[in-house]
Amino acid sequence: MNAHTLLCRASLIASAMVSLTAMPALAQDAPADADTAADEGAPIVVIARRIEEKITDVPIAITALAQAQLEKQGANTLAGIQGAVPNLNVVQGRGSSSSANLFIRGIGQPDALQTFDPAVGIYVDGVYFSRIQGALLNLFDVQRVEVLRGPQGTLYGKNTIGGALNVVAKKPDYDTLKGEAAFTYGDYNETTAKGYISAPLVPGSVALSLAGIYDNRDGIVTDPLTGKKYNDRNNAVGRGILRAKASDSVELVLSADYTKQRNDLTLGYATAPLIGFDYNATFTAATPFVIGAAEPYGPYDYKASTSFGPGKGQQLDHWGVSGTINIDLNDSVQLSSITAYRRLLSKNYVDIDATQAQLGDVFVDVRQHQFSQEVQLKLTADKLKGVLGAYYLNEHINSHQEAYANSYLRYVGTPLNFIRTIDDEQDTKSYAAFGQLTYALTDQLSLTAGLRYTHETKEYFRTTTATTSLGATPIIVSTFTFPNSLPAPYNTVQSVSFDAWTPMASLSYKPTENTLFYVSASRGFKSGGFNGRAxxxxxxxxxxxxSNVLVTTFKPENVWTYEAGFKGTFADGRVSVAADVFRSDYKDFQARVGGGNTGLTGGSFPVLNAGKLRIQGIEFEGMVRPWSGMTLTASMGYLDAKYLEFNDGRRAPAFSCNPTGTKIVCQPAFAPPITFRAGAEQRFPIGDSASLALGGDIRFVDKHWLSVDNRPGLFEDGYAVGNVYAQVDFDKFYLRGMVKNVSDALYKTDGQEFSSVGNIQTVYFGDPRTWQVTVGVKF
Incomplete structure (x- = not known):
């Protein structure tokens, strides 16, 4: 599809959506938070470019979700914004209740393991979260969530090749005591209690806010063999923010947060027959046998089994502290410093095969900490504004893993015990200098240019031991250490460095105060690294x-993205529209694939720089308030993703994206062609001080693959999920009832592809229909 065709489709879709007046509750210019919700014409102010701007002045494809919107969408965590943003796919991390793998425009993290970097950066008040583990954040005290689509490398930390998700927490008020509390009860014994209070300690100069949430729900998946429930929630989260003015020109913000999760297993469902191998007496041949059937309990009905016993659940302790200093050097120049330290401790049992067989059963103990320092010089003059800065990240992560597979191997018909232990650690140091400036050529025409230089070094060590035994007698013991077990000269290569220049440029034109046209080009970069499954x-x-060659590291991924867009608000803020068309050309696209025979019974886990990937599409968001109390909303994303080159690199693969070397047969994973959301809310006054709101939305996600090499069982056929709510607001109190997934739609959210071991191909499903009732107070 050429650019002319894309532009035509963008125009047609925008016109059609406006004429239908069914537009997004993503509120391009809706109130920024609950405090201003009554003022329906107030514009959203965002910090997407690190300085405060109206969202309609920002030449970026961006969606901002305020707290009130998040609550009415039932978004307790980041998973709740699934379907609410064009071309955003939120994937809960493959057997983990706390991981968030974000895909924007079809680009995300190729493997959930901690040695692979995310493609979408998650930031909380400017602090980058290096790992998807622990990133499924609770949204209990946020002012808004900003989702920036496309590369954001000139302003944001690292690896924002697909986009950035910017979470802005509520800041305490210097002068006014504020607070809120809410309690929710719902299906599956859901009990959620949350509270927030902001108090001036020294009026006008020092303020403190404290927030917390306890979120508990019984499991939605039942093991028919034991009756035990899985896929539950048991979370406690707290945050404190101290804000102080040292003088009229100096402000200090200290923040601390802590997340504790204690869940049972998160189970998926097997979609392919599980296969084991029976050795002959001399270990020179092996005969395959069936361990378990695909869909062991028939079509999925929230039933699955596990070989793990009681106490084998999932634990997460994740905390961090940060300090931000803002110094106004003069009326137009501000110096900001963001210093942060984060600590992640995760102990997860994961039953990858999701059956009573012991095949893909693992224990993963991850310990990670990171220190980051960022300095920004912000300029907001009449004609020139922008940011210059420097960034440093020092991360250490190590893990201990155990894999159990006693159902996998036999020796002349007798089951063999199997355990693999893995210990690895990785150190990452990332340095960057960046700048982005916008110059007003005229009152209506502005030019923005930015450049970032990134230098990153990774050092990796890994040792693994596999033991196969008959009873207490070891039969086969193998040990592999990276890099020591490699042949020379590879056995001394333990560290690797990458660097990149990532420029961007955009031209924006504002024919009126509330409309904007823009075009942009930007380069994105995602670091390479080591194969954490070697x-x-x-x-x-x-x-x-x-020829067979050793490839001990994978290279960085690079992209050029070209975008054109329009934003506008009309009729005193009662109508808003935003649309864009884009094309992204990826080089050295990173992919973790399965298959490739390397022995009698096993396969390999190579990480490939597969080649070239082209993604292009259209995005639209809009909102209209046709009469008093009514808000109609909609958003849509169209995605055309295609591999232009896929260098498979596997030996005798069972599945290959390029089996003949001349024809690519795969389509990119997690890239649904259409994502759509439409919603409506009607508010009715009740007397002088109360109101009733009735609302709902429907979200559609098109068919898409859940694995890189397109395994037949790892495919979602497309689904629609509807939610409805009713809320009564009094002077300070409110009561809300909500039903999620009204039609009880059954839909897949993620897949586990480990076909190299036992043909494991497991899918994970979204929640069934649930209801909840919330009572709250605000003051």
Whole structure:
């Protein structure tokens, strides 16, 4: 599809959506938070470019979700914004209740393991979260969530090749005592209690806010063999923010947060037959046998089994502290410093095969900490504004893993015990200098240019031991250590460095105060690294030109994105529209694939720089308030994603995206062609001080693959999910009832592809229909 066709489709879709007057509750110019919700014409102010701007002045494809919107969408965590933003796919991390793998425009993290970097950066008050573990944040005290689509490399930390998600927490008020509390009860014994209070300690100069939430729900998945429930919630989260003015020109913000999660297992469902191998007496041949059937309990009905016993659940302790200093050097120049430290402790049992067989059963103990420092010089003059800065990140992560597979192997018909232990650690140091400036050429025409230089070094060590035993007698013991077990000269290469220049430029035109046209071009970069699943030389062996070669690292991923867009508000803020068309050309696209025979019974886990990927599409958001109390909203994303080159690199793959070397047969995963949301709310006055709001929305996600190499069972056929709510607001109190997934739609959200071991192909499903009632107070 050429650019002319895309522009035509953008125009047609925008016109059609406006004529239908069904437009997004994403409120391009809706109130920024609950405090201003009564003022329906107030514009949203965002910090997408690190300085405060009206969202209609920002030449970026961006969606801002205020707290009131998040609550009415039932978004307790980041998973709740699924379907609410064009071309955003929120994937709950593959057997983990606390991981968030975000895909924007079809680009995300190729593997959930901690050695692979996210493609979408998550930031909380400017602090970057390095890992998807612990990133499924509770949204209990946020002012808004900003979702920036496309590369954001000139202003944001690292690896924002797909986009950035910016969470802005509520800041305490210097002069006014404020607070709110709410209690929710719902289906599956859901009990959620949350509270927030902001108090001036020294009026006008020092203020403190405290917020907390306890979120508990019984499991929605039942093991028919034991009756035990899984896929539950048990979370406690707290945050404190101290804000102080040292003088009229100096402000200090200190923040501390802590998340504790104690859940049972998160189970998926097997979509392919599980296969084991029976060795002959001399270990020279092995015969496959069936361990378990696909869909062991028939079509999915929230039933699954596990071999893990009681006490084998999931634990997360995640905390951090940060300090931000803002110094006004003069009326137009501000110096900001953001210093942060974060600590992540995660102990998860994961039953990857999701059956009573012991095949893909693992324990993963992750310990991570990071220190980051960012300095920004912000300029807001009459004709020139922007940011210059420097960024530093120092991260250490280590893990201990155990894999149990006693159902996988037999010796002349007798089951063998199998355990693999893995210990690895990675150190990452990232340095960057960046700048982005906007110059007003005229009152209506502005030029923005930015540049970032990133230098990153990673050092990795890994040792793994696999033991196969008959009873207490070891039969086969194998050990592999990276890099020591590699042949020379690879055995001394333990660190690797990457650097990149990532420029951007945009031209924006404002024919009126409330409308904006823009075009932009930007380059994105995502770091390379080491294969965190390398258990043997086979995992690092790829076929290049017909010869097997060692590939011990994977290279960075790069993209050029070109975008054109329009934003506007009309009729005193009662109508808003935003649309964009884009094209992204990826080079050295990173992919973790399965298959490739490296022995009698196993496969390999290579990480490939697969080649070239082209993604282009259209995005639209709009809102209209046709009469008093009524808000109609909608958003839509169209995505055309295609591999232009896929260099498979596997030996004798069972599945290949390029089996003949001349024809690519795969489509990119997590890239639904259409995402759509439409919503409506009607508010009725009740007397002088109360009101009733009736609302709901429907979200559609098109068919898409859940694995890189397109396994048949790892495919979502497309789904629509509807939510409805009713809320009564009094002077200070409110009562809300909500039903999520009204039609009880059954839909897949993620897939686990470990076909190299036992043909494991597991899918995960979204929640069934649930209801909840909330009572709250605000003052």
């Amino acid at each position: 258990n043997s030389l086979g995992d690092l062996t790829q076929s290049v030109g017909g």
